Amino acid sequence: MQVSATPRVLLLNASMEPLCIVSVHRAVVLLMSGKAAVVEEGGVLHAEHLSLPLPVVLSLTRYVHVPVRRSVPPTRRTVLQRDGHRCAYCGGVADTVDHVLPRSRGGRHEWGNVVAACMRCNHRKADRLLHEIGWSLLFTPHAPRWSLAFGQAAARAEPAWSPYLAA
Numbered sequence: 001m002q003v004s005a006t007p008r009v010l011l012l013n014a015s016m017e018p019l020c021i022v023s024v025h026r027a028v029v030l031l032m033s034g035k036a037a038v039v040e041e042g043g044v045l046h047a048e049h050l051s052l053p054l055p056v057v058l059s060l061t062r063y064v065h066v067p068v069r070r071s072v073p074p075t076r077r078t079v080l081q082r083d084g085h086r087c088a089y090c091g092g093v094a095d096t097v098d099h100v101l102p103r104s105r106g107g108r109h110e111w112g113n114v115v116a117a118c119m120r121c122n123h124r125k126a127d128r129l130l131h132e133i134g135w136s137l138l139f140t141p142h143a144p145r146w147s148l149a150f151g152q153a154a155a156r157a158e159p160a161w162s163p164y165l166a167a
């Protein structure tokens, strides 16, 4: 098994919700102290005198209360990530962000009013409302359930994490 130069471990709360990404070193400390348990393994970690299962996903053995979820503001990057770079109007590859209710008509810059859009749709829609041009959204935009910037980037970095990061 090929281990990347700086393997990272996804740490879940005892409730199996993602908490953060930790280094393997930190993961081993958590394991050895019984504060976390291995959820997914990804090979074997060879230290000097011992071999340990290399954790890919860990969960805390005791629930840690996280008082406030850090909310991610809708930016071009985070909206494109949330929508998987899919245009909300035609399903094509999106690289722009569109306000469903245009800002010029009172639309707010908030998660429920922004979608990924391809350049073509964005241009064609311009400052019009969907019903005026007979368009509809392929999905309903929502605020991401948790820190999406972290989640999406993490899932790309480590495919084994994705089931735990699904919004």
Ligand SMILES: [Zn+2]
Binding pocket: 087, 088, 089, 090, 091, 092, 117, 118, 119, 120, 121, 122
């Ligand atoms: Zn489009």
